Amino acid sequence: MKILLIGGRGTIGKKLAAALGKLEKTDLIIAGRTSGDQQVDITSSASIRDLFGRLPLLDAVVCTAGTGYYGDFQTMTEEQMLPGIKGKLLGQINVVLIGKDYLREGGSFTLTSGVAAEQPAHNGTTVAMINGAINSFVLSAAQELKQDKRINAVSPGLVEDSLERYGALFPGSDAVPMTRVVNGYLRSIFGALNGEIIKVYQ
């Protein structure tokens, strides 16, 4: 089973890659902007097309790449929102729009949104907006994909491995164990779910 993991060196991607790497009969290809087996810039549709073009047909495509602006809402501008929109939002969407033609029948996409879609963090309006967009995109794309291809989003809360870096943004949040987050992705990749927002924070 050939799995492409975009963002495989990030906080979540690293742990997911380790879990997938232990499985038999799984051929894991890690893509990253500068690291991994393959390079891709998900803000560029040409780069995404190029990536899929040099890979074999895939059974699963997972994206854990992309983030968004955190900062004062009072002074926030469209320009500050754009990198996140081009990356985590349009980047993930383009991975699906382009990648669906490189996915084997019955294959799956697993995107990443986040708890902020319904429980926004202070100063995190851009991230909330992007996560809400990804969730609704997934609901819709699940209806549209052909050949039994599936798509889900994993929506993590504050994860254990981000406690140090992001904990202050989420006061009073119970950090989610990395194993639970990884399991969310495994349910999407190896299960039969389609059009699910797998909430790993409740």
Next chain:
Amino acid sequence: MKILLIGGRGTIGKKLAAALGKLEKTDLIIAGRTSGDQQVDITSSASIRDLFGRLPLLDAVVCTAGTGYYGDFQTMTEEQMLPGIKGKLLGQINVVLIGKDYLREGGSFTLTSGVAAEQPAHNGTTVAMINGAINSFVLSAAQELKQDKRINAVSPGLVEDSLERYGALFPGSDAVPMTRVVNGYLRSIFGALNGEIIKVYQ
């Protein structure tokens, strides 16, 4: 009470304008791309800034403008999604980011999302994504606005006046009476709601 209605000549805007026009002590300013009392192109932050700059301080800003691409998912590209992203998504966001400084203390924003955020129509992935983004943006912005300013989204289902034009996209949907849709906006403008997605389809 000074109310700015952006999109006041659209399907929903027309009916809302008529209802607001009947109220006493309400000073309604209708803005549209080519019609209305004031012209604005919400895809341009400069145009939005220009609009607010020539108006008095406002008590309520309502946006019923913007739409998104409907078409075959199999061939859909980022380019086809962009007009909706620049209009209904970033346009409405910019109305808030820029307009909040022209809104009186205690004033309100009312944006427009739609049922597709959680019940996407076939061929309507762009619209679903935009609506989901607007809903999460509103949840977050409601936490961030100062001086008791409020923000809500009205999320209409298929509305009566769109039955002829869009009915085929929503088979089996009960069309929502225009009075119910208008009431959703009135609840947001004149009530105390903040951070609510006012769903006019359930």
